[in-house]
Amino acid sequence: MKAFLAEARQAEHYPQHFLVNxxxxxxxxxxxxxxxxxAGALRAGCEMVAPREFGMEAIGAVHTPAYLAFLERAWERWQHIPDAAGAVxxxxxxxxxHAGYPASLVAQAGFHMADxxxxxxxxTWQSALWSAWSALSAAEALLGGVQSAYALCRPPGHHAGTDLAGGFCYLNNSAIAARYLQARWPKIAILxxxxxxxxxTQDIFWTDPTVFTASIHCDPRRFYPFFWGYAEEEGEGPGKGFNLNLPLPRGSGDAEFLxxxxxxxxxxxHFAPDALVVALGLDAFEGDPFGGLGVTTGGYGRIGAEIARRLPVPTLLVQExxxxxxxxxxxxxxxxxGSSGSGG
Structure with missing residues (x-):
């Protein structure tokens, strides 16, 4: 399996603190x-490949021009604010x-940053770009005939909406790759x-019947992102029925997740997708610092194997x-x- 990573560029982003309680x-x-x-990808036998630059067209198919302009210039503009914090x-x-869109950077940050x-x-901007370009490079490999590819995206992306950052995410790598794949495969599923x-991801495809979105996650009633992720959220308009949320009680382990x-x-x-994007978070692990669920290392092998067995379509794995x-x-x-049949 090919793994796509712009190691030096994706490491440039590092705001050292975030607000908790x-x-x-x-x-x-x-x-x-x-x-x-x-190291984990190499142990699995992946071939590391440098991604290429894609420009902004594929990213602009998902995110709004105002949001992208904000992300690109926010840090530079922040430097002109006296005594500002170390990060926007x-x-x-x-x-x-539906509120007005102000000229103030501080107010624009509030408009475009959920938390x-x-x-x-x-x-941040360069790392987010190269993270998205890593996902696009992996998608391009699928379009070229590779059955599966892994994009080591950092920063992650699945909390980023069309014009909104949140939860360590700036550009929605999975959504950007899914839209790119639709140039050949009209029906895409994101798991x-x-x-x-x-x-x-749910926000981006909320009214879209061509992309089926499914999310398995810790119950949001007392867990981030709190306001979204409930079982009754099914999509809207033409997209109704094409969004599936499966919240799990806190502490759920392998059996419940599987x-x-x-x-x-x-x-x-049932949706019968032409290709699959897996938003591959590994923080449901029992020893992850966020401590929400209890999936084991062996459980991840079984999850990968079951996805590959049940959905033998071109598959893009995007790190979250x-x-x-x-x-x-x-x-x-x-x-x-597990996904390649060599373990799990």
């Missing part, structure tokens, strides 16, 4: 994640998305196995969450081994 704490979305995930962080938010878990630092609900996966795969099989713990790379190795 009103207190600035160390940011767990660190550049060191790259080394752990890369909002302190005011509009009451709804204080997506601060923008000096290298999100991250600990947290893929609210940005049961939810069976439900998700059955719905995706999964934070530093001794088993992070092993969890990726297990998933990739």
């Amino acid at each position: 009103g207190v600035m704490q160390p940011n767990p979305e660190t550049p060191e994640r790259i080394a752990a995930l890369k 962080t909002p302190n005011i938010h509009p009451p709804h998305r 204080a878990s997506c601060p923008i630092a000096g290298g 999100d196995v991250d600990l947290h609900h893929g609210n940005g 049961a939810a996966l069976d439900t998700a795969l059955a719905r995706i099989e 969450g999964g934070y530093l713990c001794p088993e992070l790379g092993d969890n990726l190795t297990a998933f990739l081994g």
Whole structure:
């Protein structure tokens, strides 16, 4: 399997703190994640490939021009604010998305940043671009005839909506790749196995019947992203019935996750996609710092194997969450081994 990574460029992004319970704490979305995930991919037999630049067309097919202009220039503009914090962080938010669009950077940050878990630092824009281009390069490999490919995306993307960052995410790599794949394959399914609900992906495809979105995640009633991820959210208009949320009680382990996966795969099989994008979060692991679910390393092998067995279509694996713990790379190795039939 080919794995796509712009290692140096994707490591440039590192706002060192984010806001938790009103207190600035160390940011767990660190550049060191790259080394752990890369080692796991190499152990699974992946061939590391440098992605290419794609420009902005494919990214602009998902995100709005105003949002992309904000992300590109936010850090530079932030430097002109006296005594500002070390990273762009909002302190005011509009009451709804139909509010006016101000000229103030601080106010634009509140408009385009859902929370204080997506601060923008000096290298954020370039890292986010190369993360998206890694996903696009992997998608291009599928279009070229490769059955499966892995994009080591960092920063991750599934909390980013059309014009909104959140939860360590800036550009929605999975959504961007899915749209790109539609140039050849009209029907795409996105299966999100991250600990947290893929609210940005849901938002992007909310009314779209050509992309089926499914997310297995920790119950949001008391867990991020809190406001999205409930079972009754099914899409709207032409997209109604094309969004599936499977929230799990906190602490759920392999058995519960695999049961939810069976439900998700059955719905995706019924949709009959031409290709599959897996938003591959590894933070549902029992030892992940966020501690929401209890999937084991062996469980990741079984999850990868079941997806590959049930959905033998061109498959793009896009890295989402999964934070530093001794088993992070092993969890990726297990998933990739299971999906390729060599483990799990």
